[in-house]
Amino acid sequence: MSAPVGSDRPFLNRRLAAFGTTIFAEMSALAARTGSINLGQGFPDTDGPAEIAEAAVRAIRDGRGNQYPPGPGVPELRRAIAAHQQRFYGLGYDPDTEVLVTAGATEAIAAALLALLEPGDEVIALEPFYDSYAACIAMAGAVRVPLTLRAPDFRPDLDALRDAITPRTRLLLLNTPHNPTGTVLTREELAAIAELAVERDLLVVTDEVYEHLVFEGGHTPLASLPGMRERTVTISSAGKTFSFTGWKVGWITAPPALVSAVRSAKQFLTYVSSGPFQYAVAEALALPDPYYEAFRADLAAKRDLLTEGLTAAGLRVFRPQGTYFITTDISPLGEKDGLAFCRSLPERCGVVAIPNQVFYDDVEAGATQVRWAFCKKTEVLREAVDRLRAL
Numbered sequence: 134m135s136a137p138v139g140s141d142r143p144f145l146n147r148r149l150a151a152f153g154t155t156i157f158a159e160m161s162a163l164a165a166r167t168g169s170i171n172l173g174q175g176f177p178d179t180d181g182p183a184e185i186a187e188a189a190v191r192a193i194r195d196g197r198g199n200q201y202p203p204g205p206g207v208p209e210l211r212r213a214i215a216a217h218q219q220r221f222y223g224l225g226y227d228p229d230t231e232v233l234v235t236a237g238a239t240e241a242i243a244a245a246l247l248a249l250l251e252p253g254d255e256v257i258a259l260e261p262f263y264d265s266y267a268a269c270i271a272m273a274g275a276v277r278v279p280l281t282l283r284a285p286d287f288r289p290d291l292d293a294l295r296d297a298i299t300p301r302t303r304l305l306l307l308n309t310p311h312n313p314t315g316t317v318l319t320r321e322e323l324a325a326i327a328e329l330a331v332e333r334d335l336l337v338v339t340d341e342v343y344e345h346l347v348f349e350g351g352h353t354p355l356a357s358l359p360g361m362r363e364r365t366v367t368i369s370s371a372g373k374t375f376s377f378t379g380w381k382v383g384w385i386t387a388p389p390a391l392v393s394a395v396r397s398a399k400q401f402l403t404y405v406s407s408g409p410f411q412y413a414v415a416e417a418l419a420l421p422d423p424y425y426e427a428f429r430a431d432l433a434a435k436r437d438l439l440t441e442g443l444t445a446a447g448l449r450v451f452r453p454q455g456t457y458f459i460t461t462d463i464s465p466l467g468e469k470d471g472l473a474f475c476r477s478l479p480e481r482c483g484v485v486a487i488p489n490q491v492f493y494d495d496v497e498a499g500a501t502q503v504r505w506a507f508c509k510k511t512e513v514l515r516e517a518v519d520r521l522r523a524l
């Protein structure tokens with residue numbers, strides 16, 4: 134049995150060899166070991182609405198969802214997802230044939246890519262990538278083609294997108310609002326992308342888990358553009374919108390032929406998941422507008438607080454239009470390598486952040502970028518800002 138010299142994972146196959154451990158594991162362990170404030174991993178430090186947590190408890194007590202729920206998801210949740218798409222975007226989806234509940238957005242991404250791609254197909258994805266994209270494309274045996282978002286604006290280069298499309302391109306993998314840059318694609322950008330998708334007959338998988346965290350203007354689902362509904366798999370999740378990331382309730386909305394394809398892959402991944410939580414998320418989606426407004430306003434204020442603090446600490450801040458992350462440039466501090474910077478940061482000031490370079494194939498393009506999560510309590514962010522003054 135031959136393993137690459139020095140490999141600590143001799144049994145990992147070639148498709149996954151490059152995806153050993155995620156940076157989040159390393160940095161969260163570092164945070165725990167040094168007692169640092171963890172602005173690395175993007176999970177809220179406050180749970181979502183108490184009445185929604187109660188709804189989950191009630192579902193368990195009432196015996197709803199304690200056994201395998203239906204493969205596509207419980208009807209209450211599928212109806213609530215369809216109603217949500219209608220209420221916020223005027224998009225009509227049939228809860229029985231055009232909605233599929235998944236184990237978080239993570240499974241939705243995996244199932245969509247495993248179901249829709251043939252080995253060798255090319256997938257164009259916005260770089261920096263959310264960390265599961267590259268691994269899932271690899272598991273599908275497909276080839277990722279990055280469309281790099283570059284500082285300082287992190288806008289997609291639409292000419293580069295046109296040039297990147299080849300006869301082997303099967304699918305565009307989008308993410309708006311975009312983690313980690315905070316870019317929210319404009320209607321014009323979405324329209325240009327849509328036009329290319331129609332012209333070149335591409336499928337689109339769009340990860341919209343931060344749909345309710347757009348700070349200026351609103352969120353435009355790609356599926357709402359002309360010609361897109363029939364070729365788009367839209368992904369979202371309860372984790373980010375309702376601050377229950379541990380529940381792992383996600384979903385796709387798409388036309389019946391795409392839903393049934395994704396379901397074929399999904400049934401052999403988890404089959405089903407999160408039974409009682411599905412009932413609770415159905416109630417969450419129906420929360421009145423003030424919930425969504427307060428959620429966004431709270432995070433907008435936290436964005437401003439951390440933006441100010443990072444600026445005062447001497448970093449260049451790229452103000453995010455959406456998500457709960459801020460990307461910064463550390464070069465004004467005389468720093469050249471984000472990974473080294475993040476590894477030394479706990480020692481220097483007791484804060485943990487994530488180097489964006491791990492989300493790039495083109496490591497140079499992200500070498501000096503560092504990401505900070507602001508989905509934390511105000512006093513935690515204040516303390517972090519205080520500590521960062523030591524830089």
Ligand SMILES: *Cc1c(COP(=O)(O)O)cnc(C)c1O
Pocket residue numbers: 236237238239240263308312340342369370371372373378381382383
């Ligand atoms: C958090 C996140 C996910 C994963 O969502 P889950 O519902 O927790 O699986 C997917 N995509 C992006 C861009 C994310 O930030």
